[in-house]
Amino acid sequence: MKKITNLKEFACTPDRFQGGHRLCPGCAHGMIVREVVNATDDDLVISTATGCLEVCSAIYPYTSWDVSWLHIGFENAAAGISGAEAMYKALSRKNRSYNPDKNVKFVAFGGDGGTYDIGFQSLSGATERGHDFLYVCLDNEGYMNTGGQRSSSTPVGAHTTTSPRGRVSYGEKNRKKDLTMIMAAHGCPYVATAVPGTKHWKDLATKAAKAISTVGPTFINALSPCTTEWKFKPEDTTEIADLAVETCMFPLYEIEDGHKLTITYRPKQKIPVEEYLGRQGRFAHLFKPENKWVIEEIQKQIDEYWEYLQRREEAGV
Ligand SMILES: Cc1ncc(C[n+]2csc(CCOP(=O)(O)OP(=O)(O)O)c2C)c(N)n1
Numbered sequence: 001m002k003k004i005t006n007l008k009e010f011a012c013t014p015d016r017f018q019g020g021h022r023l024c025p026g027c028a029h030g031m032i033v034r035e036v037v038n039a040t041d042d043d044l045v046i047s048t049a050t051g052c053l054e055v056c057s058a059i060y061p062y063t064s065w066d067v068s069w070l071h072i073g074f075e076n077a078a079a080g081i082s083g084a085e086a087m088y089k090a091l092s093r094k095n096r097s098y099n100p101d102k103n104v105k106f107v108a109f110g111g112d113g114g115t116y117d118i119g120f121q122s123l124s125g126a127t128e129r130g131h132d133f134l135y136v137c138l139d140n141e142g143y144m145n146t147g148g149q150r151s152s153s154t155p156v157g158a159h160t161t162t163s164p165r166g167r168v169s170y171g172e173k174n175r176k177k178d179l180t181m182i183m184a185a186h187g188c189p190y191v192a193t194a195v196p197g198t199k200h201w202k203d204l205a206t207k208a209a210k211a212i213s214t215v216g217p218t219f220i221n222a223l224s225p226c227t228t229e230w231k232f233k234p235e236d237t238t239e240i241a242d243l244a245v246e247t248c249m250f251p252l253y254e255i256e257d258g259h260k261l262t263i264t265y266r267p268k269q270k271i272p273v274e275e276y277l278g279r280q281g282r283f284a285h286l287f288k289p290e291n292k293w294v295i296e297e298i299q300k301q302i303d304e305y306w307e308y309l310q311r312r313e314e315a316g317v
């Protein structure tokens, strides 16, 4: 496992996800990808589901990927990477691998649309079959590449083009699906949540290094603030990610062997969720007097979930 020491050293790792891509200014997708691929020195094979990352980083004949890379459908990034991993294993067994001295690792990236929803069956299947890969969900809480529709990861109250705010609607009504726990319930040897940015860069990089070096299916759910559809200024991306953690809207934790839960960052003082919601246009309507109850409901859900995580950690189950 690569040892993640200090930021200077980590930042000097030769990039395998190059600049020049077309992600929007301030997009967190690129930050997360760069941190993940730089968290290992092993050779990589990557599959990427259709979504912002894929359309912005591989516009033929250009590409930002300096590793072996497969573009795969919206629904099957996990199936694609498990096929590549199985082929590599088979060739190695027959002594036909292109370089037997090299360690090759397999990583898939998908948005929340491609992971929580449409790609979930292929992810669940690849996990159940026990392939050796890391799957990273770039969770920007909506289908952003196609104009900002809701997904099953969209949080309560958010305005999206298919859960619009208006006279009779306060935005998204369903609770965000708890995919991290669902992946843990598959018995994955390692699952974790993470955010990009300056404050928690080491948490993400260490989790990625750990997941890549763990044998078997591993999963990281990385919150990916989207300047365009969440509506905040591009220079605020890392601050928004930090606020998600400080409010416990997106708590940082890891689960080993399907059950052993560890909270990897504990805010000194949990900040009220208004601070997070108020910084994003997608929640602006919640601050109208008639929608105040929605913010109270979100706060209640956050408090209950934080309590639940702490109890599980204490119980060690
Ligand atoms: C089976 C299928 N359904 C729909 C589409 C159209 N489509 C392409 S990308 C996309 C949304 C991607 O959303 P997400 O996975 O959350 O990634 P993001 O763009 O937000 O990074 C959709 C609906 C498709 N390519 N394939």
Ligand code: SF4
Pocket: 022, 023, 024, 026, 027, 028, 029, 052, 056, 140, 144, 145, 225, 226, 227, 228, 229
């Ligand atoms: S729409 Fe959002 S997720 Fe997509 S490239 Fe722009 S900022 Fe990134």
